[in-house]
Amino acid sequence: MELVRQNNPLIHCMTNDVVMNFTANGLLAIGASPVMAFSAAETEDMASVADALLLNIGTPSNEGVDSMVLAGKAANRAGKPIIFDPVGVGATPFRNEISKRILNEVDVAVVRGNAGEIAALLGQAGTVKGVDGKINADVKELCLQAAKALRTVVVVTGEVDAVSNGEQLVAVANGHEWLTKVVGTGCLLGGVIAAYAAVQPNSLVDAAVEALAFYGVCAEQAYEQTKKEGIGSFQQTFLNELGNMTDEKAAALKRVEQIC
Numbered sequence: 001m002e003l004v005r006q007n008n009p010l011i012h013c014m015t016n017d018v019v020m021n022f023t024a025n026g027l028l029a030i031g032a033s034p035v036m037a038f039s040a041a042e043t044e045d046m047a048s049v050a051d052a053l054l055l056n057i058g059t060p061s062n063e064g065v066d067s068m069v070l071a072g073k074a075a076n077r078a079g080k081p082i083i084f085d086p087v088g089v090g091a092t093p094f095r096n097e098i099s100k101r102i103l104n105e106v107d108v109a110v111v112r113g114n115a116g117e118i119a120a121l122l123g124q125a126g127t128v129k130g131v132d133g134k135i136n137a138d139v140k141e142l143c144l145q146a147a148k149a150l151r152t153v154v155v156v157t158g159e160v161d162a163v164s165n166g167e168q169l170v171a172v173a174n175g176h177e178w179l180t181k182v183v184g185t186g187c188l189l190g191g192v193i194a195a196y197a198a199v200q201p202n203s204l205v206d207a208a209v210e211a212l213a214f215y216g217v218c219a220e221q222a223y224e225q226t227k228k229e230g231i232g233s234f235q236q237t238f239l240n241e242l243g244n245m246t247d248e249k250a251a252a253l254k255r256v257e258q259i260c
């Protein structure tokens with residue numbers, strides 16, 4: 001987090017219409033610099049100068065995906081990490097097609113999704129309803145399998161999060177259920193992982209694990225302060241925590257297990 005605050009990385013966010021404002025505010029809170037740019041007239045230029053690119057297919061269109069692929073190729077040429085959030089993949093054939101297209105045409109550094117979405121990327125259908133997806137199987141095993149199959153770092157989120165690059169597997173238990181009551185917390189997390197990856201591009205598993213622990217601790221702290229009030233206050237206090245949390249406090253409260 002200190003590295004993010006010192007470097008103020010520029011995060012090019014091609015994200016969905018629902019979470020744009022929340023994502024920009026969350027990234028500002030952690031000390032990153034968000035920019036939302038979508039037109040094919042400029043996405044290559046923006047992705048080339050940004051420190052990381054977030055591709056999120058929450059509210060997809062054919063033109064939007066063309067533009068994402070252009071941006072992704074430009075970020076690849078510039079050597080900048082790309083975080084892909086396959087929102088709602090598995091819910092419709094269109095989302096399945098465009099996820100495949102992005103993964104085929106762009107070299108993605110980190111894929112971040114809930115368990116149903118990551119299972120859908122592996123062809124396991126039937127668990128995603130809209131943008132929500134839980135599975136009954138072991139999330140850690142799913143994460144390892146997905147990282148091997150997709151040849152990227154994979155982050156599967158839920159009650160316990162898992163991170164894998166196909167060899168290492170790490171679990172992060174921080175977080176709070178109220179994160180699921182505020183729209184966009186998964187999407188903002190993709191942006192936060194992008195910021196961590198921007199300042200630590202050569203150790204993406206560590207970057208993702210640190211981002212998840214930090215994010216989860218902020219949620220736990222926000223819940224303690226707002227549990228008598230409700231999720232409106234939680235959302236605001238969570239943003240405050242993203243801005244005020246220190247690496248020292250997050251390190252003291254993190255619950256991280258190195259599995260292999």
Ligand SMILES: Nc1ncnc2c1ncn2[C@@H]1O[C@H](COP(=O)(O)OP(=O)(O)O)[C@@H](O)[C@H]1O
Pocket residue numbers: 113114115131132133157158159160161174175176177178179180184185186187189215216
């Ligand atoms: N039951 C839960 N308990 C604690 N934290 C959770 C729970 N479910 C999700 N989270 C946290 O909420 C954030 C968003 O994850 P998730 O809800 O899986 O994403 P999405 O919004 O894309 O479905 C992550 O930080 C995750 O750790």
Ligand SMILES: Cc1ncsc1CCOP(=O)(O)O
Pocket residue numbers: 016018019058059087131182183184185186187188
């Ligand atoms: C509700 C909704 N519909 C399309 S995108 C979106 C936001 C999903 O955000 P998150 O996955 O972070 O809950």
Ligand SMILES: [Mg+2]
Pocket residue numbers: 087088113114131186187
């Ligand atoms: Mg999501």
